[in-house]
Amino acid sequence: MITKNEALELVKKHVRNKNLVNHMLAVSAIMKRIGEHFGEDADLWEAVGMLHDIDYEETGDDFTRHGLVSAEMVADHLPEEGLRAIRAHNEITGFKAESRMEVSLFAADALSGMIVAGALVRPTKLEGMKASSIRRRMKDKSFARNVSRENIMRCEEIGIPMNDFFTIGIEAMQSISDRIGL
Numbered sequence: 001m002i003t004k005n006e007a008l009e010l011v012k013k014h015v016r017n018k019n020l021v022n023h024m025l026a027v028s029a030i031m032k033r034i035g036e037h038f039g040e041d042a043d044l045w046e047a048v049g050m051l052h053d054i055d056y057e058e059t060g061d062d063f064t065r066h067g068l069v070s071a072e073m074v075a076d077h078l079p080e081e082g083l084r085a086i087r088a089h090n091e092i093t094g095f096k097a098e099s100r101m102e103v104s105l106f107a108a109d110a111l112s113g114m115i116v117a118g119a120l121v122r123p124t125k126l127e128g129m130k131a132s133s134i135r136r137r138m139k140d141k142s143f144a145r146n147v148s149r150e151n152i153m154r155c156e157e158i159g160i161p162m163n164d165f166f167t168i169g170i171e172a173m174q175s176i177s178d179r180i181g182l
């Protein structure tokens, strides 16, 4: 299986937008923590997070193919379980997030957006951020309105309470804060 650094190098070959690369780093860090939380293969979960949007610039406006193309592009690097999660993170493809890994990626994708938005309005960014900060932002519908609260809340489907999920996400992103400029 592909290592985290190999996955990052592969992403950089296909994705020019730095924010998008940072998004994948963030989702990767969150997925690793969720994998650890469940006692699963955290390296695999981390790689799935890193690679999930690798097709973003290639699929462009054709959002129906987003995720499907990523899965094709990394087919040699991940087991089928990981490829399924990547397809299902965009349910417009017709694939639905059902397994623990699939739902984790789906919810982590949205959570990372909420945490980035929350960090950007704090003077100290991610430093010192707590779950309560995200909980407050979640309730404010006008804040980061493009981030789906519903998608984030799917963490409960896999038995992770909302607050714990926020803490996992925040701590994961804090661990790479320098790298993602937050």
Ligand SMILES: [Fe+2]
Binding pocket: 023, 027, 052, 053, 109
């Ligand atoms: Fe994503």
